Amino acid sequence: MPATRLSDLSEADLLARLFPVYAGAKGGTADVVIGPGDDAAVLAAPGGSVVLTTDTMVRGRDWRDDWSSPHEVGHKAVVQNVADIAAMGATPTGLLVALAADPATEVDWALGLAEGIAAAAREASAPVLGGDLSSAGPGTVMVAITAVGDLGGRAAVRRDGARPGDVVAVCGTLGRSGGGLQLLLADRGRTHDAPDAMSAHRVVHDLCLAHRTAGRPPWEQGPVAADAGATSMIDLSDGLVRDLGRIARASGVGVELDGEALREHAAGPLTEALGADEAMRQVLSGGEEHSLVATFAPGEVPTGWHLLGRCTAGAPAVLVDGAVPVVTGWDHFRG
Protein backbone atom coordinates (compact mmCIF):
# COMPACT_ATOMS: atom_id res chain seq x y z
CA MET A 1 0.00 0.00 0.00
CA PRO A 2 1.48 3.39 -0.94
CA ALA A 3 2.34 5.74 1.90
CA THR A 4 -0.17 8.45 2.78
CA ARG A 5 1.28 11.85 1.96
CA LEU A 6 0.42 15.23 3.44
CA SER A 7 -1.24 16.08 0.10
CA ASP A 8 -3.69 13.20 0.68
CA LEU A 9 -5.13 14.90 3.78
CA SER A 10 -6.88 18.19 4.36
CA GLU A 11 -5.31 20.50 6.92
CA ALA A 12 -8.21 19.73 9.26
CA ASP A 13 -7.60 15.99 8.85
CA LEU A 14 -3.91 16.41 9.61
CA LEU A 15 -4.60 18.57 12.67
CA ALA A 16 -7.10 15.99 13.87
CA ARG A 17 -4.25 13.46 13.85
CA LEU A 18 -1.67 15.82 15.39
CA PHE A 19 -3.73 17.24 18.28
CA PRO A 20 -4.00 13.92 20.16
CA VAL A 21 -0.22 13.47 19.91
CA TYR A 22 0.38 16.86 21.50
CA ALA A 23 -2.43 16.41 24.02
CA GLY A 24 -0.29 13.69 25.57
CA ALA A 25 2.44 16.26 26.22
CA LYS A 26 0.52 18.30 28.77
CA GLY A 27 2.99 19.81 31.19
CA GLY A 28 2.76 19.53 34.92
CA THR A 29 3.67 23.08 35.84
CA ALA A 30 2.35 25.31 33.09
CA ASP A 31 -0.72 27.42 33.58
CA VAL A 32 -2.46 27.06 30.22
CA VAL A 33 -5.54 29.29 30.12
CA ILE A 34 -6.41 28.49 26.48
CA GLY A 35 -4.64 25.64 24.65
CA PRO A 36 -4.53 24.56 20.99
CA GLY A 37 -7.55 25.11 18.73
CA ASP A 38 -8.36 28.80 19.07
CA ASP A 39 -6.76 31.69 17.16
CA ALA A 40 -4.01 31.91 19.76
CA ALA A 41 -3.10 30.28 23.06
CA VAL A 42 -3.22 32.03 26.41
CA LEU A 43 -0.64 31.21 29.06
CA ALA A 44 -0.40 32.63 32.55
CA ALA A 45 2.88 34.37 33.40
CA PRO A 46 3.14 33.86 37.16
CA GLY A 47 6.59 35.50 37.37
CA GLY A 48 5.35 38.68 35.69
CA SER A 49 7.76 38.44 32.76
CA VAL A 50 7.95 36.04 29.83
CA VAL A 51 11.11 34.39 28.47
CA LEU A 52 11.00 33.64 24.74
CA THR A 53 13.26 31.86 22.28
CA THR A 54 12.93 30.20 18.89
CA ASP A 55 14.94 27.74 16.81
CA THR A 56 14.47 26.51 13.26
CA MET A 57 15.59 23.19 11.81
CA VAL A 58 15.73 22.57 8.07
CA ARG A 59 15.98 19.16 6.40
CA GLY A 60 19.38 18.60 4.85
CA ARG A 61 20.97 21.41 6.85
CA ASP A 62 20.08 20.64 10.45
CA TRP A 63 19.31 16.97 10.07
CA ARG A 64 19.66 14.19 7.50
CA ASP A 65 16.81 11.77 6.92
CA ASP A 66 19.30 8.96 6.35
CA TRP A 67 20.64 9.46 9.90
CA SER A 68 17.72 10.70 11.96
CA SER A 69 14.19 9.45 12.48
CA PRO A 70 11.41 12.07 12.59
CA HIS A 71 11.03 11.31 16.31
CA GLU A 72 14.69 12.21 16.86
CA VAL A 73 14.34 15.43 14.84
CA GLY A 74 11.33 16.51 16.90
CA HIS A 75 13.06 15.71 20.17
CA LYS A 76 16.15 17.68 19.22
CA ALA A 77 14.12 20.70 18.09
CA VAL A 78 12.51 20.93 21.53
CA VAL A 79 15.74 20.33 23.48
CA GLN A 80 17.50 23.21 21.72
CA ASN A 81 14.74 25.60 22.76
CA VAL A 82 14.36 24.36 26.32
CA ALA A 83 18.13 24.67 26.87
CA ASP A 84 17.96 28.32 25.81
CA ILE A 85 15.15 28.94 28.31
CA ALA A 86 17.18 27.20 31.04
CA ALA A 87 20.29 29.22 30.20
CA MET A 88 18.40 32.37 31.24
CA GLY A 89 17.60 30.80 34.62
CA ALA A 90 14.00 30.08 33.64
CA THR A 91 11.63 27.10 33.51
CA PRO A 92 9.90 26.21 30.22
CA THR A 93 6.12 26.67 30.33
CA GLY A 94 4.98 26.09 26.76
CA LEU A 95 5.91 25.45 23.13
CA LEU A 96 4.63 26.61 19.73
CA VAL A 97 5.36 24.38 16.73
CA ALA A 98 5.44 25.49 13.08
CA LEU A 99 5.92 22.96 10.29
CA ALA A 100 6.40 23.84 6.61
CA ALA A 101 6.66 20.72 4.47
CA ASP A 102 6.65 19.49 0.89
CA PRO A 103 3.12 18.06 0.35
CA ALA A 104 4.78 14.81 -0.75
CA THR A 105 6.07 14.30 2.82
CA GLU A 106 4.67 11.12 4.32
CA VAL A 107 2.03 11.65 6.98
CA ASP A 108 3.83 9.07 9.12
CA TRP A 109 6.93 11.28 9.08
CA ALA A 110 4.91 14.27 10.33
CA LEU A 111 3.32 12.12 13.05
CA GLY A 112 6.74 10.79 14.08
CA LEU A 113 8.02 14.35 14.32
CA ALA A 114 5.04 15.27 16.50
CA GLU A 115 5.66 12.26 18.74
CA GLY A 116 9.31 13.31 19.23
CA ILE A 117 8.22 16.86 20.01
CA ALA A 118 5.62 15.55 22.46
CA ALA A 119 8.13 13.23 24.16
CA ALA A 120 10.62 16.04 24.78
CA ALA A 121 7.78 18.36 25.79
CA ARG A 122 6.77 15.83 28.44
CA GLU A 123 10.36 15.58 29.71
CA ALA A 124 10.46 19.36 30.01
CA SER A 125 6.92 19.70 31.44
CA ALA A 126 6.22 22.22 28.67
CA PRO A 127 2.95 21.61 26.80
CA VAL A 128 2.50 22.29 23.09
CA LEU A 129 0.24 25.37 23.05
CA GLY A 130 -0.34 25.63 19.32
CA GLY A 131 1.39 26.14 16.04
CA ASP A 132 1.08 26.44 12.30
CA LEU A 133 1.18 24.26 9.19
CA SER A 134 2.30 25.37 5.76
CA SER A 135 3.31 23.74 2.50
CA ALA A 136 6.81 24.14 1.12
CA GLY A 137 8.67 23.48 -2.11
CA PRO A 138 9.85 20.06 -3.35
CA GLY A 139 12.04 18.34 -0.75
CA THR A 140 11.77 21.14 1.78
CA VAL A 141 10.82 20.43 5.38
CA MET A 142 11.27 23.08 8.07
CA VAL A 143 10.41 22.82 11.75
CA ALA A 144 10.37 25.97 13.89
CA ILE A 145 9.75 25.77 17.61
CA THR A 146 9.19 28.71 19.93
CA ALA A 147 9.53 28.12 23.66
CA VAL A 148 8.01 30.22 26.42
CA GLY A 149 9.53 30.27 29.89
CA ASP A 150 8.98 31.72 33.32
CA LEU A 151 11.63 33.11 35.67
CA GLY A 152 9.60 32.50 38.81
CA GLY A 153 10.48 35.96 40.05
CA ARG A 154 14.25 35.52 39.53
CA ALA A 155 16.37 37.99 37.61
CA ALA A 156 17.41 36.55 34.25
CA VAL A 157 21.01 35.31 34.08
CA ARG A 158 22.67 37.07 31.15
CA ARG A 159 25.95 36.59 29.29
CA ASP A 160 27.46 39.87 30.44
CA GLY A 161 27.70 39.45 34.21
CA ALA A 162 30.91 37.40 34.65
CA ARG A 163 33.57 39.08 36.81
CA PRO A 164 37.33 38.53 37.19
CA GLY A 165 37.78 35.99 39.96
CA ASP A 166 34.56 34.09 39.18
CA VAL A 167 34.90 30.38 38.51
CA VAL A 168 33.62 28.69 35.31
CA ALA A 169 31.57 25.50 35.71
CA VAL A 170 29.62 23.13 33.49
CA CYS A 171 26.53 21.04 34.23
CA GLY A 172 26.12 18.18 31.77
CA THR A 173 28.34 16.49 29.22
CA LEU A 174 30.91 17.95 26.80
CA GLY A 175 31.66 16.89 23.24
CA ARG A 176 29.23 14.00 22.95
CA SER A 177 26.97 15.40 20.21
CA GLY A 178 29.97 16.62 18.24
CA GLY A 179 31.65 13.25 18.72
CA GLY A 180 28.53 11.50 17.43
CA LEU A 181 28.47 13.77 14.39
CA GLN A 182 32.09 12.86 13.62
CA LEU A 183 31.23 9.16 13.83
CA LEU A 184 28.22 9.60 11.55
CA LEU A 185 30.24 11.63 9.03
CA ALA A 186 32.92 8.94 9.04
CA ASP A 187 30.30 6.23 8.43
CA ARG A 188 31.19 4.68 11.77
CA GLY A 189 27.98 5.84 13.34
CA ARG A 190 24.72 4.11 13.92
CA THR A 191 21.73 5.58 12.17
CA HIS A 192 18.18 5.13 13.36
CA ASP A 193 17.28 2.57 10.71
CA ALA A 194 20.51 0.56 10.81
CA PRO A 195 21.31 0.30 14.50
CA ASP A 196 23.65 -2.68 14.18
CA ALA A 197 25.13 -2.28 10.73
CA MET A 198 28.16 -0.14 11.45
CA SER A 199 29.42 -0.91 14.88
CA ALA A 200 28.78 -3.17 17.79
CA HIS A 201 30.14 -0.64 20.24
CA ARG A 202 27.76 0.75 22.80
CA VAL A 203 29.74 3.96 23.12
CA VAL A 204 29.44 4.63 19.38
CA HIS A 205 25.70 4.05 19.56
CA ASP A 206 25.34 6.40 22.54
CA LEU A 207 27.37 9.21 20.97
CA CYS A 208 25.43 9.04 17.70
CA LEU A 209 22.16 9.03 19.63
CA ALA A 210 23.34 12.12 21.51
CA HIS A 211 23.82 13.87 18.18
CA ARG A 212 20.51 12.75 16.68
CA THR A 213 18.27 13.51 19.69
CA ALA A 214 20.27 16.10 21.71
CA GLY A 215 19.74 13.79 24.69
CA ARG A 216 18.49 15.19 27.96
CA PRO A 217 20.51 18.24 29.05
CA PRO A 218 20.13 19.12 32.76
CA TRP A 219 17.82 22.05 32.06
CA GLU A 220 16.34 22.11 35.58
CA GLN A 221 19.80 23.28 36.68
CA GLY A 222 19.29 26.65 34.96
CA PRO A 223 17.02 27.98 37.72
CA VAL A 224 19.25 26.25 40.32
CA ALA A 225 22.28 28.14 39.00
CA ALA A 226 20.31 31.39 38.99
CA ASP A 227 19.29 30.84 42.60
CA ALA A 228 22.94 30.10 43.49
CA GLY A 229 23.91 33.53 42.15
CA ALA A 230 25.32 32.59 38.72
CA THR A 231 26.83 35.77 37.27
CA SER A 232 26.52 34.60 33.64
CA MET A 233 25.22 31.52 31.86
CA ILE A 234 24.92 30.04 28.35
CA ASP A 235 23.90 26.71 26.87
CA LEU A 236 26.46 25.00 24.65
CA SER A 237 25.21 25.35 21.07
CA ASP A 238 28.38 26.01 19.11
CA GLY A 239 31.12 24.49 21.25
CA LEU A 240 32.67 25.27 24.64
CA VAL A 241 35.35 27.68 23.42
CA ARG A 242 33.05 29.59 21.08
CA ASP A 243 30.20 29.84 23.58
CA LEU A 244 32.50 30.82 26.46
CA GLY A 245 34.03 33.38 24.09
CA ARG A 246 30.58 34.98 23.93
CA ILE A 247 30.51 35.28 27.73
CA ALA A 248 34.09 36.60 27.73
CA ARG A 249 33.30 39.32 25.18
CA ALA A 250 29.93 40.28 26.68
CA SER A 251 31.37 40.44 30.20
CA GLY A 252 34.78 41.89 29.32
CA VAL A 253 36.68 39.13 31.12
CA GLY A 254 39.31 36.60 30.15
CA VAL A 255 38.50 32.91 30.57
CA GLU A 256 41.26 30.48 31.65
CA LEU A 257 40.29 26.84 31.27
CA ASP A 258 42.11 24.06 33.09
CA GLY A 259 43.39 21.44 30.63
CA GLU A 260 43.30 18.71 33.26
CA ALA A 261 39.59 19.32 33.96
CA LEU A 262 38.87 19.21 30.21
CA ARG A 263 40.83 15.97 29.78
CA GLU A 264 38.64 14.39 32.46
CA HIS A 265 35.61 15.16 30.28
CA ALA A 266 37.38 13.77 27.21
CA ALA A 267 38.28 10.52 28.98
CA GLY A 268 35.93 7.52 28.85
CA PRO A 269 33.45 7.01 25.98
CA LEU A 270 34.65 9.93 23.83
CA THR A 271 38.27 8.79 23.91
CA GLU A 272 37.24 5.16 23.48
CA ALA A 273 35.31 5.99 20.29
CA LEU A 274 37.49 8.74 18.82
CA GLY A 275 40.95 8.61 20.36
CA ALA A 276 42.33 11.10 22.87
CA ASP A 277 43.14 13.94 20.45
CA GLU A 278 39.77 14.00 18.66
CA ALA A 279 37.97 13.55 22.00
CA MET A 280 39.69 16.66 23.34
CA ARG A 281 38.89 18.56 20.16
CA GLN A 282 35.20 17.69 20.59
CA VAL A 283 35.24 18.76 24.25
CA LEU A 284 36.55 22.16 23.12
CA SER A 285 34.63 22.56 19.84
CA GLY A 286 31.73 20.11 19.64
CA GLY A 287 28.38 21.85 19.10
CA GLU A 288 24.73 21.09 19.88
CA GLU A 289 25.56 19.69 23.32
CA HIS A 290 23.14 22.02 25.16
CA SER A 291 24.77 21.49 28.55
CA LEU A 292 24.82 24.60 30.72
CA VAL A 293 27.98 26.61 31.41
CA ALA A 294 27.92 29.36 34.02
CA THR A 295 30.17 31.56 36.12
CA PHE A 296 29.86 31.82 39.90
CA ALA A 297 31.62 33.50 42.78
CA PRO A 298 34.12 30.98 44.18
CA GLY A 299 32.42 28.74 46.74
CA GLU A 300 28.93 29.27 45.30
CA VAL A 301 28.97 26.50 42.69
CA PRO A 302 25.88 24.27 43.09
CA THR A 303 26.09 20.51 43.53
CA GLY A 304 26.29 18.69 40.21
CA TRP A 305 28.33 21.40 38.48
CA HIS A 306 31.99 20.75 37.59
CA LEU A 307 34.74 23.34 37.63
CA LEU A 308 36.43 24.04 34.30
CA GLY A 309 38.43 27.20 35.05
CA ARG A 310 38.12 30.82 36.08
CA CYS A 311 37.57 34.34 34.81
CA THR A 312 40.44 36.81 34.76
CA ALA A 313 40.97 40.51 34.16
CA GLY A 314 42.78 39.57 30.93
CA ALA A 315 41.72 40.16 27.34
CA PRO A 316 38.23 38.78 26.49
CA ALA A 317 39.33 35.47 25.04
CA VAL A 318 39.35 31.82 26.07
CA LEU A 319 42.69 30.17 26.94
CA VAL A 320 43.46 26.57 27.91
CA ASP A 321 46.42 26.26 30.28
CA GLY A 322 47.43 29.76 29.22
CA ALA A 323 47.45 29.11 25.45
CA VAL A 324 44.98 29.78 22.63
CA PRO A 325 43.32 26.41 21.95
CA VAL A 326 43.15 24.96 18.47
CA VAL A 327 39.44 24.93 17.74
CA THR A 328 37.83 23.80 14.54
CA GLY A 329 34.70 25.77 13.75
CA TRP A 330 31.39 24.04 14.16
CA ASP A 331 30.07 25.70 10.99
CA HIS A 332 32.35 23.60 8.79
CA PHE A 333 30.40 20.46 9.61
CA ARG A 334 26.99 21.83 8.88
CA GLY A 335 24.94 21.49 5.73
Ligand SMILES: [Mg+2]
Ligand atom coordinates in the same frame (compact mmCIF):
# COMPACT_ATOMS: atom_id res chain seq x y z
MG1 LIG B 1 21.71 29.20 23.56
